[in-house]
Amino acid sequence: MxxxxxxxxxxxxxxxDDGAVMSAFARAMDAAGIAEGTDERARATQYTLDTMGTSKIEVFRAITGSDERARDANAAFEAAYLDVIRGGAASxxxxxxxxxxxxxxxxxxxxxxxxxxxxxxxxxxxxxxxxxxxxxxxxxxxxxxxxxxxxxxxxxxxxxxxxxxxxxxxxxxxxxxxxxxxxxxxxxxxxxxxxxxxxxxxxxxxxxxxxxxxxxxxxxxxx
Structure with missing residues (x-):
């Protein structure tokens, strides 16, 4: 071989990245209108963990069931993640x-x-x-x-x-x-x-x- x-x-x-992915995910769920402390948020969080590594926009489509909400969630996720890594969290x-x-x-x-x-x-x-x-x-x-x-x-x-x-x-x-x-x-x-x-x-x-x-x-x- x-x-x-x-x-x-x-x-x-x-x-x-010191947990930046899940921190950004929390902001994405807020943007998608999936409130913290709800069963929907818990299911969404678990789904994200289970499917980690897959395309983020596809994850948000599966969670929200809506292209528009998925795009909003993905935009919030990307912005939040960029904020964290530009702050020096990634190594x-x-x-x-x-x-x-x-x-x-x-x-x-x-x-x-x-x-x-x-x-x-x-x-x-x-x-x-x-x-x-x-x-x-x-x-x-x-x-x-x-x-x-x-x-x-x-x-x-x-x-x-x-x-x-x-x-x-x-x-x-x-x-x-x-x-x-x-x-x-x-x-x-x-x-x-x-x-x-x-x-x-x-x-x-x-x-x-x-x-x-x-x-x-x-x-x-x-x-």
Whole structure:
């Protein structure tokens, strides 16, 4: 097995944000008119946790049942998340940047994938000083569909000129990250324990590995 491309999730996998996602979600629910302390809010919160890693606008469509309310919620979410990361809350997962550089030094291309919009993704990368760190960064809008569909991984395969999906490694902290990797045909699909989900969810989705951190990925590739 030769790995030529690593597709890595952002929040929870390569980036830690001190709970900014759920803080932004609370503002989004307020914007959508789903009041704190209600059963509807509790169900929405649980759904968001269960589907972490998927396209945010799709999550809000499922929660609200309305395109208009979903757009309002998503706009509030993106604005709130940007406020937090521009305040310096986001930082690299320990060892993540070293792992990315180690992969690249050994001929492995690296693509970052996220459920955030391109604008939020790029602002997050800028806040970390990662604008030029990786070979590619993709959002659902760049690929057609977000996770758990394989579109972002397959888009990275095409754009970076990888000949075989079996030459791909995927790492992420959610069940949807793992499922997207499995559906894309990647040889290595690793769940990492630095974010939302744990071994049970990773195993259910078909992970080939469960790692304490993305920092361990070069090691299992043999680098």
């Amino acid at each position: 030769t790995i030529r491309l690593a597709c890595l999730d952002m929040a929870g996998t390569t980036v830690q 690299p997962i320990p060892g993540a940047e070293d792992a990315i550089r180690r992969l690249q030094e050994n001929g492995v291309r690296v693509a970052l994938t996220t459920g955030f919009s391109p604008a939020t993704r790029d602002a997050l990368l800028e806040s970390l000083g990662w604008t030029d760190l990786t070979d590619l960064a993709l959002s659902p809008a760049d690929a057609g569909r977000g996770r758990p569909f394989p579109d972002m991984i397959l888009t990275a395969v095409v754009r970076l000129g990888v000949d075989d999906v079996r030459d791909v490694a995927v790492a992420g902290d959610t069940e949807s990250d793992v499922l997207s990797g499995v559906r894309a045909g990647a040889s290595i699909v690793a769940g990492v324990s630095t974010g939302t989900h744990a071994t049970e969810e990773f195993s259910r989705a078909g992970a080939t590995h469960v790692l304490p951190s993305v920092a361990s990925l070069p090691g299992i590739i043999g680098l």
